[in-house]
Every structure is written in C-alpha cells, then in structure tokens.
Amino acid sequence: MTAISPGAIPPSVRIPVLATYTDENGHQLPLPQARMRESFTGLQMLARQILSGAEDPLDGYDQDFTIMQMGPSAFEIEIRATAKRQNRLRGRAAAKKHLLIVATLDHFTDVLVAMGELACHIANHPDTEVRFVASCYGDYYEFLERGRVVKAMEAGAVELLVTPESVEILRVILANLKQPGVAYATLTKRIPGMAHMRRTVVGSTQHLRDFADGGPFHLTPEMLATARSRVDTHRTEQWVQLPTSKNSHALWDEL
Structure with missing residues (x-):
C-alpha cells in the first residue's frame, strides 16, 4: 500500500460490511464458492442500478467492491470509492470533498442494505400490503402485515426495486440465502468514526427460496x-409547515 504523505487526503474511502450466513443455531455452513461469487456479482449489479441516475453522488470517484472470505460462510465485503484524479488531494476543498464522499458512501451502503432487507421481507411475506405516503420529507411506501406497518x-x-432488471438482480443476490440449511444472514456494518456496529438480520423461508429460484416477486x-x-x-x-432544511449538497457547500 502506498504511504500517504502528511497533509494529504486519502485517495480512497472504504466501508466494510460482514455478511454471515448461518443455520438456525447461528452456525456457519460450507457454502459453494460459485454461489458466493453469484451473490457478489448481484451486489455489484444492484450498485450500478442505484448509481445510474442522472445525479451521480460519487461523481469523480470510481466505485467498486472487494470481498474476502472470513469463515465457511462469512464474507467481508468492502465498498470502496477511489478518486479518479489523485494529484490534488490536499487542502481544505479536498478535505471537504473527502468527508462528503465518506458520508455518501456510508449512506450508499445503507441504501444497498435497506433495499436488500426490504426485498427479502417481501419475498418472505408474499401477503405484504403496500401503502403510499406523501410526506413533507418526501414520498415513501409503507409495508403492512395484518394491517400493521412493519x-x-x-x-x-x-420503484427501482420492482423493475424487471432489479428483480432479476435480486434473485442473483439471494443465491446464498436459498442454499440448503441457511436460516438467516447477518449483515454487520461499521459506522465510520464511531465504536458502533449496525447489524441487519434477514431470514430465509421457502417463499424466499421459491422467488430466488425464479418464482414471482410479490410486489x-x-x-x-x-x-x-x-x-x-x-x-x-x-x-x-414544510421543512426548511436544505439538501445535503447545499449544506456541504456552506462548510
């Protein structure tokens, strides 16, 4: 690894996430390597879907992933953003840009996890109901089980999640969860700058396995x-009253 000189801004940002697939007792299983690679490929495809909008939040940076096996069915996925031009990574403007990318990549990772979690919930609960809400903080959908919002x-x-392209990508991502014996997966994400981990648990049922094998997505x-x-x-x-807060980029411009 190239040493960073004093005063220079690191050329890349990394957000690690540990994905652990286990049986109902929490024990890891020897998953096929091919399925692991398939899920990893699906994650990359979903990331491209999210970043393909008109406004790229990681403009000027290349976004990619690395993966390292940590156990029989545990993998550390590193979500990375690397500056395309690394000859001016000094000064106040570069530091502000770096902090913005740290925050953006962290939130981007949260979006990836949240979309995957919601997809698993819908696949596991085919009777889920949906309700549209127009809020002062933007429009969103609520998902209900037996009349209660969950x-x-x-x-x-x-709306991105239900496109035909995304549905096929989700089937690829869920390759590990449909393996025999896998009861649930735990995603552990480090919070930058804090001694805290965010853990997300997604279960696997026959409904989810049916979807991963080509069945319908019930949304x-x-x-x-x-x-x-x-x-x-x-x-x-x-x-x-409508909120007076500005968008995130406007707030960063004031720093």
Whole structure:
C-alpha cells in the first residue's frame, strides 16, 4: 500500500460490511464458492442500478467492491470509492470533498442494505400490503402485515426495486440465502468514526427460496401504482409547515 504523505487526503474511502450466513443455531455452513461469487456479482449489479441516475453522488470517484472470505460462510465485503484524479488531494476543498464522499458512501451502503432487507421481507411475506405516503420529507411506501406497518422506504428506491432488471438482480443476490440449511444472514456494518456496529438480520423461508429460484416477486409496479392512486389526502393535509432544511449538497457547500 502506498504511504500517504502528511497533509494529504486519502485517495480512497472504504466501508466494510460482514455478511454471515448461518443455520438456525447461528452456525456457519460450507457454502459453494460459485454461489458466493453469484451473490457478489448481484451486489455489484444492484450498485450500478442505484448509481445510474442522472445525479451521480460519487461523481469523480470510481466505485467498486472487494470481498474476502472470513469463515465457511462469512464474507467481508468492502465498498470502496477511489478518486479518479489523485494529484490534488490536499487542502481544505479536498478535505471537504473527502468527508462528503465518506458520508455518501456510508449512506450508499445503507441504501444497498435497506433495499436488500426490504426485498427479502417481501419475498418472505408474499401477503405484504403496500401503502403510499406523501410526506413533507418526501414520498415513501409503507409495508403492512395484518394491517400493521412493519417497513417503510423512499418511493424512488421501491420503484427501482420492482423493475424487471432489479428483480432479476435480486434473485442473483439471494443465491446464498436459498442454499440448503441457511436460516438467516447477518449483515454487520461499521459506522465510520464511531465504536458502533449496525447489524441487519434477514431470514430465509421457502417463499424466499421459491422467488430466488425464479418464482414471482410479490410486489409489482401495478401494485405501487394502485397504492399511489389511493393516497390518504387527509394524512397529507395534516402537515402545517414544510421543512426548511436544505439538501445535503447545499449544506456541504456552506462548510
């Protein structure tokens, strides 16, 4: 590894996530390497889907992944962003840009995990209901089980999740969870700058395995369109004041 001279900004940002697949007792299993690589490929494909929008939050940086096996069915995935131009990584502007990329990559990782978690929930619960909400902090969908809200996610992310391309990518990502004996996966993510870990647990049921093997995804664009058409206007009208906070990039520009 190239040494970083004093005062220079590191050329890359790394966010590690540990993915551990276990049986119902929490024991790791000897998963086929081919399935591990398949899930890893799916993760890369989903990342490209998220970053393919008009506004690339990692503009000027190359985003990629590395993976290291940590146990029979445990893998550390490192989500990375590396500056395309590394000859001016000094000074206040470079430091501010680096901090912005750290925050962006951290949030990008959260989005990846959250979308995967929601996809697993829907695959595991084919009777999930969906409700559209117009909020002062942006539109989102709520997901209900037996009339009770159990999940919520930004509208744009959910609408991306149900596209045919994303559904096929999800099947690839879930390759490990459909393996015999796997009961659940634990995703452990380090929080930059804090002695804290965020852990997300996703289970595997026969419903999920059926989806991963080519079965239907029980959330469709038509269901989302129906939910939008049934928006609760009374709930929307309850907002008496819109937030005054600026977008994240405007806040960073003030630093």
